[in-house]
Amino acid sequence: MSRIQYVGRQSQHFFGKYLSEIVRNLKDRGRGRVLIKETEAANYSEPCFYVIDHAIPVMSDKTHVRCRLWARRVFRGRDLGVCQILRTHEPDWRLAHPDEAERLLQAASDPRNAAPDVPVRCVAPMPPLLAVYLRRRGSLPPEVLKKADAAAAALSTSEHPRTAEQKEADGLLLLTKIPWNPELCQVPVVPSEEEQGRIHPPCAVASSDDLIVKPNLDRDKYYIRRSDAPGLYWKVILEQKSLSSENPSEVNPIK
Numbered sequence: 001m002s003r004i005q006y007v008g009r010q011s012q013h014f015f016g017k018y019l020s021e022i023v024r025n026l027k028d029r030g031r032g033r034v035l036i037k038e039t040e041a042a043n044y045s046e047p048c049f050y051v052i053d054h055a056i057p058v059m060s061d062k063t064h065v066r067c068r069l070w071a072r073r074v075f076r077g078r079d080l081g082v083c084q085i086l087r088t089h090e091p092d093w094r095l096a097h098p099d100e101a102e103r104l105l106q107a108a109s110d111p112r113n114a115a116p117d118v119p120v121r122c123v124a125p126m127p128p129l130l131a132v133y134l135r136r137r138g139s140l141p142p143e144v145l146k147k148a149d150a151a152a153a154a155l156s157t158s159e160h161p162r163t164a165e166q167k168e169a170d171g172l173l174l175l176t177k178i179p180w181n182p183e184l185c186q187v188p189v190v191p192s193e194e195e196q197g198r199i200h201p202p203c204a205v206a207s208s209d210d211l212i213v214k215p216n217l218d219r220d221k222y223y224i225r226r227s228d229a230p231g232l233y234w235k236v237i238l239e240q241k242s243l244s245s246e247n248p249s250e251v252n253p254i255k
Contacts, residue, residue, distance in 0.1 A: 016092040019085070020057065020067035026095075029055040034101035035071065038092040046076035046115050047107045049096065053082050060227070065089050077107070077114030080182050117187040122211050123195050124176045131169030140172075140200055147197040148172045173199045175206040180214040188212060 016038050023030045030052040040048040050071040058066045066089050073080040096104065107113050134140050148171030155170070162170075173195060178186055188211035196203040223233040 016094045018065055018091050019069060019088040019093045020064055022093055022095050023052070023055045023067060023069065024057070024064075030095075034096040034104060036094045036096050036104075037087075037090075038094055039090075040075070044076050044115075046113055047074060047104050048076060049074050049101075049104050049108075050085065074104075074108045075183060076185065077111075078182065078185070079108065115185050118185050119189050120178050120186045122176055122178065122188045122207075123173045123191050123199065126169055126172035126174050126200070128166050128169035131172045134200070135168050144172070144198060144200050147194070151194075151198060171198055175199050175201075175203055175211075177207075177211050177213045180212050 019035070022035065026033060031054060033052050035050040035052060037048065037050070050073050053070045053072060055070075056068040057064075058068060061067075069085045069088055070082055071085055072082050073085075135145075150171070152167070152170030173191075175191070178188055190211070191199065191203060199206070220238045222236055224236055225232070226234055
């Protein structure tokens with residue numbers, strides 16, 4: 001039997017158990033039980049917990065440290081729905097007592113215990129180089145230029161000297177979407193009508209999908225790492241649905 005020697009010191013930032021250690025000792029792998037992540041509970045006063053939906057062991061992990069777990073996440077009093085838990089390898093998990101779990105569920109049902117929204121502006125001044133390029137190329141609509149020049153004239157009381165290129169960029173705005181991160185509790189602020197008139201590309205086009213950039217989870221390819229090829233990423237392409245399965249009437253029309 002080979003001798004295993006651990007080098008380093010034990011982490012002092014985590015106090016608890018591994019998630020896989022808790023789940024494999026519960027009936028039905030803990031379905032319906034409440035878990036608490038100690039680092040979140042220590043950093044936030046709002047209720048933070050997880051309600052286990054289902055768990056799958058990672059058979060390739062011989063250390064039994066990792067597992068795949070889906071749970072209903074309540075973060076700072078906000079119900080984020082059922083999602084996959086990513087940090088299952090951190091030893092800071094604790095199984096809540098049924099009485100404590102009931103108190104947490106009751107506290108999460110009260111909207112007064114939820115974290116407040118953090119408003120974030122979704123407009124920013126256009127970079128001078130981009131503004132000069134678009135102006136001299138003639139890519140900006142006349143309505144946008146007119147409103148931008150009017151706004152720049154109203155704000156031309158700066159004491160610092162400005163170059164001609166910087167003056168060309170005054171008044172023009174860009175729509176800046178915020179990345180999706182439910183832990184930040186950010187809420188985008190819709191630009192006013194006056195700001196929408198100075199945004200290029202137009203606000204109606206740039207914000208057609210949403211002001212929040214969400215990750216694309218419905219993708220047909222992704223990258224994985226394999227133990228037999230360390231340092232390399234393997235590209236996995238999922239089989240796409242054929243046209244016959246989606247629109248059979250287009251392939252074989254019924255006469």
